[in-house]
Amino acid sequence: MTAQRHLDRALAQLRRMACMDAGGPQRIAPVLRALHGLIGFDSGGYLYRRSDGELDIHMENPAMRSVMPALFEPRVQHSERQVMRRSARLLDEALRCERGVQMQHDLVKVPLAELRRSDYYNAVLRPGEVEMAMKLPLRTADGQGIGILWLYRRDGERRFTGDEAAVLGRLAPGLARALQPGRLEGAEAHDAEVCGQGLLVVTAMGRPLWLAPGTEALLAQAFGWRWRGCGGALPAALQVLVQRLFLPNVRPGVPLPQMDFSNAHGVFSLRATYLAGRAGEADAAAIHITRRVPGGTRLLERLGALGLPRRQAELACWLARGLSEAQSAERMGVSVNTVTYHRRHLYAALGVQDRQGLLRCVHETTPAG
Known part of the structure; x- marks a missing residue:
């Protein structure tokens, strides 16, 4: 198949995604699958904001997902500023200032040997299996920033080429249309499929006590690197949910604290329920979580x-x-x-x-x- 036919095929797939009733980051997995058939990269990522405004990062490679907490450590952030032209976390700044495909030389401001000696490389890139990168800021037709698409290669000898950057640039409008957030409404809301439910029990101070089977995976999908496992602190949003449950004015008949947001894995609904402790035991909270995926x-x-x-x-x-x-x-x-x-x-x-x-x-x- 010729390069042009590969490109036409990818464009057709993007058009099909864009014509669905609801778009947004939930399209990133099929988008990356379409790109894999066109550009030879090992894994991809997508930096965007959830429906509630929180920064979120979708990574294909489990190795890259596992190092995301390190990206927010002060030592690693300091190192990143020393070797990179712009932090990978600065979504709004990148969408405001950058135009078009960014190649390796646009991203790194030091020689490759110096990059490989940095804390940033050894805490994030090397364990995340990243040697070469290319990124594309995505905007709507009217210039509104949507997110940043990242493509990665493990082999440092396989740099992305100008031709590959040109192909990615040609796809930019279609990628933006496919990933542009839309509301879940109408028929799409009606046929949204429940794809997971879970239950987490925590103390009034937010310390996890028990998780129902499957809940760990749901929380990881919902909160990404913010969920540190049952032994770690709750993500800030969950802590606020629990705190609202134990406010003095929460009485029978008052709606239970709830939060809803969507990200690359679907639409999540979380509801906190009060659990009265037995004699000699402290009160607790049950957090019910449901994941839905648009039809x-x-x-x-x-x-x-x-x-x-x-x-x-x-x-x-x-x-x-x-x-x-x-x-x-x-x-x-x-x-x-x-x-x-x-x-x-x-x-x-x-x-x-x-x-x-x-x-x-x-x-x-x-x-x-």
């Missing part, structure tokens, strides 16, 4: 797991969303006859006879990622 995002994940050819996957997406063949043809930029051709091959590939069979097949598929 459009879940559909993309499931279609990715089916491994269909591009046109069949694109058509399956629109048919599963309830569009007619004529509407699908308009979205895909092809004729109705071409849609009919792809539908026949799609149904044959999945072993189904009609749209209901397609929906059943997609629903029964374990989502990718």
Whole structure:
């Protein structure tokens, strides 16, 4: 396949994502999958703000996720300022000042040998399996900053090329449309899928006492590096939730403290409930957590797991969303006859006879990622 066809395929995937009812950071996993087929990078990351305004970082590589707490240590931050032109944490400043793709020489202000001797490199980059990086600030058509996309390579000899930067730059408008935050409403809100529930019990001072099975993973998805495990301090937002529960004016009939936000992993709802201690025991709080994923995002994940050819996957997406063949043809930029051709091959590939069979097949598929 030619480079141009690879680029056209990636653009089509981004258009499909952008046409869903709700966009935002929840699209980052399929976005990175589309980019992997186009640019040879080992892992990607995305720096953005959650729906509640908090800074958040999505990292594909578990090794990079594990070193995120070090990025916020004063010693490492001081080292980062010495070797990098701008801190990776300064999202708003980067979106305000930077334009276009940033290559390695745009990011680092010291020679490579000096970078490799720094605390920043040895606490973050080396254990995070990063030797080369390229980043792209993303903005909407009207110039509003959305987030920063990072691509990483492990091999220091494989620098990103100007051609690869040019390809990423051409994709920037489509990437911004796919990742632009949108509200969860209408049909998308109605078919949002509950993908996890958990329970955390803490003391009135916020010390974790017990977690239900699966809750640890949910809290890591919700709070990222801020969740330090059951032995660490609660993230600040959770501490505030518990403190609100034990305020003197909290009485029966008063709504329970609750917080809701969305990030790259979905929409999270957390509710605190008062637990009265037995004789001789202190009172505690139960924090119920629910993760939901919009239907459009879940559909993309499931279609990715089916491994269909591009046109069949694109058509399956629109048919599963309830569009007619004529509407699908308009979205895909092809004729109705071409849609009919792809539908026949799609149904044959999945072993189904009609749209209901397609929906059943997609629903029964374990989502990718």
